Amino acid sequence: MKNKHWLILALLFAAVLTLGACGTADEDDTATDDATETDEDTTEDTIDFSVAMVTDEGGVDDRSFNQSAWEGIQAFGAEHGLERGTHYNYAQSDDAADYMPNLNNLLQQDYNLIFGVGFELREAVEQVASANQDTHFSIIDEVIEADNVASVTFAEEQGSFLVGVAAALKAESDEVGFVGGISSPLIKRFEVGYVAGVKSVNPDLDVRINYAESFSDEQMGRSFANSMYGDGIDVIYHASGAVGNGVFTEARNRIENNPDQPVWVIGVDRDQYEEGQQGDHNVTLTSMVKRVDVAVQEISEMALSGEFPGGEHIILGLEDEAIAVADTNSDAYTDEIREAVEEWKQRILDGEVVVPQTDEELEDYLDSL
Amino acid sequence: MQIIDLLQSMMPMVLFYSAPLIFTAIGGVFSERSGVVNIGLEGLMVMGAFSGIVFNLSFAEMFGTLTPWLSLLVAGLVSGIFSIMHAVAAVTLRANQVVSGVAINMIALGVGVFLTREWYGSGQTNSITQPFYTRSVRFLSDIPIIGEMFFSGIYYIAYIAILFAILAWFILYKTPFGLRLRSVGEHPMAADTNGISVTKIRYVAVIISGFLAGLGGATYALTISLNFGGATISGQGFMSLAAVIFGKWHPLGAMGAAIFFGFAQSLSVVGRNFPILADVPNVYLIIAPYVLTILALAGFIGRAEAPKANGEPYIKGNR
Numbered sequence: 001m002k003n004k005h006w007l008i009l010a011l012l013f014a015a016v017l018t019l020g021a022c023g024t025a026d027e028d029d030t031a032t033d034d035a036t037e038t039d040e041d042t043t044e045d046t047i048d049f050s051v052a053m054v055t056d057e058g059g060v061d062d063r064s065f066n067q068s069a070w071e072g073i074q075a076f077g078a079e080h081g082l083e084r085g086t087h088y089n090y091a092q093s094d095d096a097a098d099y100m101p102n103l104n105n106l107l108q109q110d111y112n113l114i115f116g117v118g119f120e121l122r123e124a125v126e127q128v129a130s131a132n133q134d135t136h137f138s139i140i141d142e143v144i145e146a147d148n149v150a151s152v153t154f155a156e157e158q159g160s161f162l163v164g165v166a167a168a169l170k171a172e173s174d175e176v177g178f179v180g181g182i183s184s185p186l187i188k189r190f191e192v193g194y195v196a197g198v199k200s201v202n203p204d205l206d207v208r209i210n211y212a213e214s215f216s217d218e219q220m221g222r223s224f225a226n227s228m229y230g231d232g233i234d235v236i237y238h239a240s241g242a243v244g245n246g247v248f249t250e251a252r253n254r255i256e257n258n259p260d261q262p263v264w265v266i267g268v269d270r271d272q273y274e275e276g277q278q279g280d281h282n283v284t285l286t287s288m289v290k291r292v293d294v295a296v297q298e299i300s301e302m303a304l305s306g307e308f309p310g311g312e313h314i315i316l317g318l319e320d321e322a323i324a325v326a327d328t329n330s331d332a333y334t335d336e337i338r339e340a341v342e343e344w345k346q347r348i349l350d351g352e353v354v355v356p357q358t359d360e361e362l363e364d365y366l367d368s369l
Numbered sequence: 370m371q372i373i374d375l376l377q378s379m380m381p382m383v384l385f386y387s388a389p390l391i392f393t394a395i396g397g398v399f400s401e402r403s404g405v406v407n408i409g410l411e412g413l414m415v416m417g418a419f420s421g422i423v424f425n426l427s428f429a430e431m432f433g434t435l436t437p438w439l440s441l442l443v444a445g446l447v448s449g450i451f452s453i454m455h456a457v458a459a460v461t462l463r464a465n466q467v468v469s470g471v472a473i474n475m476i477a478l479g480v481g482v483f484l485t486r487e488w489y490g491s492g493q494t495n496s497i498t499q500p501f502y503t504r505s506v507r508f509l510s511d512i513p514i515i516g517e518m519f520f521s522g523i524y525y526i527a528y529i530a531i532l533f534a535i536l537a538w539f540i541l542y543k544t545p546f547g548l549r550l551r552s553v554g555e556h557p558m559a560a561d562t563n564g565i566s567v568t569k570i571r572y573v574a575v576i577i578s579g580f581l582a583g584l585g586g587a588t589y590a591l592t593i594s595l596n597f598g599g600a601t602i603s604g605q606g607f608m609s610l611a612a613v614i615f616g617k618w619h620p621l622g623a624m625g626a627a628i629f630f631g632f633a634q635s636l637s638v639v640g641r642n643f644p645i646l647a648d649v650p651n652v653y654l655i656i657a658p659y660v661l662t663i664l665a666l667a668g669f670i671g672r673a674e675a676p677k678a679n680g681e682p683y684i685k686g687n688r
Contacts, residue, residue, distance in 0.1 A: 059599070061492040183651075210641070213655045216603060218594045223382050223638035230378055242600065249500070249595050256502040257522075275496055 047080055049304050050087040052111040053296070054102045056118030060090050064241070064269045065292055069117045069140065072293030076300045099124035107132055113303045115140065115296060119186060125149065136308050138299050140292060141186060147311045150302075152295045155317030156186070157193030157355040158348055159288040160237070162325045163266045164197020165344050166286050167235040168205055169337045172262055177228040179221055179247055180211040181240035185358075187211075190239035190268070190288075192362045193355050199366055200344070200353075208233060212243045221246025229254055229263050235285060237266035244268065245275070252278040264332065271326040286333050287326040294322045319349055373514060375643055379635045380518040381503065384527040387624075387631035389414070389589035391530040393609035394616065394623035395537045396581030401618055402541060403574030404554035404678040408470030409455050410582045411606025412477030413448045417586025419481035420447035422597040423488070425497040436499040437591050441526075444587030445580040451477065452579025453572075460571045463682035474606075482599045493598030501526055501592050526588050530624075533581070537620035550574055554676035557683040567683045585609065615666055617673050629665065633658035 053073055055066040070090050077088040089111075091102035099121050106114050107128065114135065116125040119142040129137045129149045136148055143151040167176045178194055180187045195207050208228060212220040221243035228236055229250060236251070238244035244267070251263045255278045265276055267287030276284030295316050302308055316322035325341055327333050347353045356362040393410050400407040407413075421444035429436045454476075458469035485494055505521040512520070541547035552560040553570045561567050586602055594601045608630060615629075616622025637654040640646040646654065 059492045061486070061490070063491060063493065210638075211651060213651070216600050218601075219386055219634070220638065222593055223386070223635055226382055227378060227639050242598075245594055245596070248496070249593055252500075252595075253502050257504070277496075277498075 047082075047304070049080075049113075050082070050111045051076065051113045051115070051300050051303070052089045052091065052106045052109075053115035053117055054091050054099060054106065054121060054124075055093055056099075056120045057093060057095055058118070058241075059094070060092050065140075065290075066117050068270065068290075068292040069115060069296050072296030073115075073300070075293065076297050080304070093121075096120060100128070103128045107135060112136060113138065113300060113308070115299075117141075117292070119184075136303055136310065138296075140295060143313050145311070149311065150299055150309045151313045152299060153313070153315050154290050154295070155315055155323055155355070156239075156288070156290065157189040157196075157357050158317050159290070159323040159325060160190045160193030160239070161197035161200075161348065161353075161355045162341050162345055163237055163286055163288045164194040164199075165201050165341050166325070166333070166337050167194070167237060167264075167266060168198045168201035169340055170262075170264055170285055170332070171202075171205060171235050173232045173234050174204065175206040175208055175231075175233050177224075177233045177236035178207055178209045179224050179236060179238040179240050179243065180209065181215040181243055182213055183211045187239055188359070189357050190237075192357060192359065194237050196356050196362055196365050197344070199369065201340070203366075203369060212240055214243060215241035217243055218246040218249070222250050225250035225265075229261075234262045235264045235266065237268075237288075239268045239288075244272070248272070248275045248283065251276070251283040255279075255281050255283055267326070271328055273326065273328040276329070282329050282332065284326075284329050284332075286329065286337075289324040289326050291316075291322045291324065294320065318345060371643065371645070375639060377514070377517045379632070379639050381522045382635035382639065383628060383631040384519075385503075385524055385592055385631075386634050387627045388524060388527040388530040388592070389585040389605055390609045390612055390627035390630060391534055391585075391624050392588060393582045393585030393606060394612040394627050395534055395620050396578035396585065397610055397613040398537065398541070398616075398618055398620050398623050399550070399574045399581070400578035401613060401679050402554045402676055403550045403571045404557060404676060404681065404683070405456070405459050405571050405575050406466040406470060406680040407455065407575065407578050408467055408610065409452070409473030409477075409606075410470075410578070410609050411602065411604070412470075412474035413452055413579050413582035414586030414589065414606045414609075415474075415477040415481050415602045416448045416451045417444040417583030418590035418594070418601050419477075419485070419586075419597050420444045420583070421587030422494055422497060422590050423484075425499055425591065426494060429497065429499045432499075434499065437501045440499075440591060441584055441587045444590075445583040448583025448586065449576050449580035452575050452582070455579070456572045456575040459682065460568055460575070463684065466680055466682070478599065481597065485597060493601075494596045496595045497591070500595050501588075524592055526592065530588070534620050534624035541620060551676070553683075554678055557678050557681075561683070561685065567685075571683075582606065582609075611662070611666075614673055614675075615662075618676060630658065630662065633661040 053069055058066045060066050060070050073088050082088050093099055093102055114137050116139045122142040125137050125139045126144050129146050133148055138150040140152050198205050198207055210224045225247040236247055238247045247265050251265045254261050254263045264285035265283050266285050269290050271287045273284045276282045356365040397407055397410050421440040424443045425436050425440040432439055455469050455473050458464040459466040501524050503522045503524055510516040510521040549565045550570055553567050557567045612623045612626035615626035637657045641654055
């Protein structure tokens with residue numbers, strides 16, 4: 001009997017501790033430590049402005065969202081001759097419990113502007129911002145109503161619409177696929193935009209929509225893709241973070257087994273061309289690119305020039321070049337598709353097409369087609 | 370007919386989901402049967418996934434299509450060596466085995482992520498160019514129904530996992546070594562009295578479990594994620610541990626449990642495309658695997674009895 005108790009206890013322990021371990025095991029605290037150590041030697045010849053960011057769980061080198069934001073800050077720093085550690089820096093979060101301490105830590109180092117990267121930081125930024133009215137904050141991918149917070153979101157539906165156009169033109173079957181991460185209003189915009197794009201080109205195309213309810217379960221993505229490609233679907237758009245790795249794996253595996261089977265993946269957030277390489281073939285049709293770096297730079301510039309858009313909600317889209325469609329895979333992304341995408345892009349820019357963001361808007365949009 | 374369709378599209382998924390769990394769970398059986406609790410399976414899988422991917426990235430050019438198999442072997446060896454740490458702490462130093470296992474989990478993840486950052490300058494590695502691919506078995510895949518279910522679009526590694534389970538059963542129940550291993554886990558003093566070195570057997574068992582968990586981790590990395598990052602192995606080790614208990618510390622039972630997990634998981638994915646389940650809200654399908662597991666653990670398997678001396682360090686001459 002004793003053993004049984006042990007095992008139960010052990011499992012609980014292990015679960016708790018490894019989750020905790022994610023937070024302490026790697027060298028992430030160094031970022032903030034660095035900052036404190038080098039705080040003394042402030043350079044005086046540069047402008048008196050400092051900017052920092054707090055990552056979400058993905059970490060600063062996630063090759064995606066956080067990394068892009070950090071690149072934006074670095075570019076901003078380079079442009080103004082700022083020094084890392086004193087004038088710009090990042091703090092890495094390994095789990096949700098790190099958000100508050102990281103924000104407070106940066107706050108104590110007197111950064112003028114602090115970014116919270118990712119919708120997960122909403123609550124933390126909201127709390128810290130309300131307690132520190134003098135510091136400027138900015139949240140990416142979420143909206144906070146406070147005078148010292150600038151909220152930045154992207155018009156993902158526009159980009160998703162355009163990749164939907166590409167998918168519809170590429171599809172040879174009568175159905176295309178969508179794999180979502182955790183269902184939320186954010187991912188909904190990807191889904192709705194995509195569906196609208198697909199239907200605008202070919203109203204007869206069905207879209208199969210699956211949500212993994214996770215941003216990290218690769219097996220789930222793999223299984224969805226397996227089942228979709230198995231049923232003859234040839235293009236899948238994923239908006240699901242690491243779940244999408246599974247989609248790429250499945251597509252590559254199918255190409256390896258049968259190079260003639262038309263399977264395509266549409267990437268998200270950044271150009272995922274590299275993920276799709278299989279021998280001489282590449283399964284990445286295109287990617288819906290979200291330029292977080294553009295957003296971060298823009299907000300920083302505004303804050304620097306004293307025009308910080310506090311309390312405002314800024315939506316960056318195609319016209320800001322913060323949303324783009326990748327055309328790296330020139331074999332798959334044919335001129336015909338490129339032209340069609342450009343054409344629809346122009347229509348969106350001209351306001352001729354207003355891309356829906358919710359299910360209701362989608363219904364109205366589809367009725368109007 | 371519909372059921373057969375359902376099964377046909379599910380089976381390949383079940384097998385690729387289960388393969389890593391089967392390897393790791395058999396590893397767990399070896400260790401626990403010898404009386405060493407191995408919470409460190411998760412960490413050993415991390416080590417396996419990490420070393421498998423690193424080897425694959427580094428030597429893909431040199432070994433071509435042989436690379437994934439060699440990566441697997443290297444991953445097993447690295448994890449085997451890594452698990453010695455657990456053996457030293459748990460057997461020789463008589464540390465609390467749970468604590469030591471947890472330490473393994475933390476160290477493995479830390480080392481893996483740290484070295485990835487050092488070597489690749491990023492939180493995750495690139496995608497490997499030589500992963501495992503699914504294959505169809507010649508002739509066998511032409512058999513109606515069964516061929517489609519079990520022999521087409523399957524990773525060979527899944528068959529190997531099942532073979533390993535059978536082999537493990539044979540070793541544990543049909544060889545002198547297996548008898549010794551089990552006796553050490555049930556009553557180490559009696560075994561010691563009969564001239565079996567408890568320490569040696571336990572060391573070997575832990576290293577075998579490290580080797581197998583390494584295979585499991587590498588299998589996951591080489592078939593599903595194709596890269597390594599901090600979140601590549603997230604919970605599979607604990608799933609395997611659950612499979613060990615679910616399978617009543619028996620290799621074939623553990624394999625069955627792992628396949629059951631895979632079955633429940635793929636049911637939740639494939640199920641939604643079938644009319645019977647089409648109206649079920651998404652949430653229920655997502656939680657189905659966990660609910661099924663809890664039900665199975667609570668209701669259907671009966672009493673799960675651990676090896677008697679599991680978790681207790683053996684102190685010579687101490688009654």
